[in-house]
Amino acid sequence: MHSLNRIFRGLTLISIAAGLMYFALPGQHRALTPQLFGLTQVQPNLFIDDVSRSAQALDLIAQADRTNRAFFGPLEATPTFLFCYSVECADDFGIHTSGLTLRDRFILLSPQGINPMIVTHERAHAELHGFGSWVDYFDPIYPMWFDEGLASFISADSRLMIPQTVGEAIWTTDLHTWRDWGAVVTRENWPQVYGASLGLVTDIIDQSGCSGLYKLIQDVRNGADFDVALDELPGTALDRMDRKLHVKPCLFTRS
Template sequence: MSARPGRWRRWRLVVAGVVVLTVTATVALVLAYPSVAATTCPRCYGLTPVRDGLYAEPDLPDADRQRLIEVYRDASQRVDDFYQGRESDPTVLACLTSRCYRRIGGGGERGIAIRDRALMLSPRGISAVIAAHELSHVELHARLGSRRDEVPQWFDEGLAVLVSDDRRYLAPPTAPDRCRDAASGPLPETLDAWLRAAGADEQVYARAACRVHRWVAAHGGRAAVLDLVDRLRRGERFDALVGD
């Protein structure tokens, strides 16, 4: 028993429509969010594997490839040490030229984390400190899961400074007080507010790092962060656990 010709024509039109919508949506995603598309398919943007999960421009000199591997290894170790292991396994896109970074959707930042799945490093961000900062964001988001939006941006950023041991914003661990800027007052809670504040005064990182460092030190060290994550995942509120 065969289907009617009209029915087949209708099905072909439906299938064609679905294909067109899918292609249109994909093109729109690539144009609107090239960083998401690039981290999903690094090869589509001309990047090649340097090692598992780490991509960069093709035909790099051996010295540059080794430098990337060492930066990634050092950054990963900093995050491993702080979190006592990692639950995240992000894709890392590293660009040694501005042209490459613009192509994958980067801007003027040194690096950027894409939620809990990837990060991108600009030519100015090829360092263990910057890579560890972004890996810290990814790790925290991965551990929090659906509760990641419960953590205000100032805590996320201050924690990333602490994990990466960024000496621009924190004194060395041997200092009597690691805080470089202990000014009080509210800190930005949303990403948009943080970006505006950091654009106007980069020392907002130092103030956030100081607040996080002092909270961590007063609550038992690194284990306090792991406990905080567990309690947040169980449904407790950040404000009740940390304050503002």
């Protein structure tokens, strides 16, 4: 009995400590209960720190949905958006970039990320992540170079520096996990890293067409290994180091 009491007291203390840390420490965990940290719910899937800008936020979400629907077809992910118009809010929720996506559940945006391109980029992540599971955080079914390259492609990110050849971009295929990506990307080199990943995605389109890109996404979603599915696409094996990278849009035809 005394042992059970000690265990119960220990678990109680641990629970209290965890609760205190949850409320005391800023970070992305706060997305689970945004109202407790100053955000107002204006739609079932939208929390915001400045309700006077709700109309703009809703319009940005609608634009992002339209663009992603044109690419993916009917959208399956239903992420909750947290719009932080103030730096203080972004710090409270641990948003240290323009935006970030937590699986297909949450999209968190800082002041510099509240624009059509970033919202569309993060919405693309949510849709692609919805094809996997939480395990993919550690071992994603879509490697990070493809995940980021595809989101940059869908959002038409014009800030990026795309290399001239496959050989100059191929190194990003080593960036498979979140940890791999985070260990390489810096405030100084992100246009080059994202640009190289975007270049490889556009090379898939150049060699196999938009239909090939869609097939790759669908095959992996259905359980195929990404690298195997990529190699099986006609002409898309990333083995021609001198092949020029041509940035061309897909003519989105999905409804």
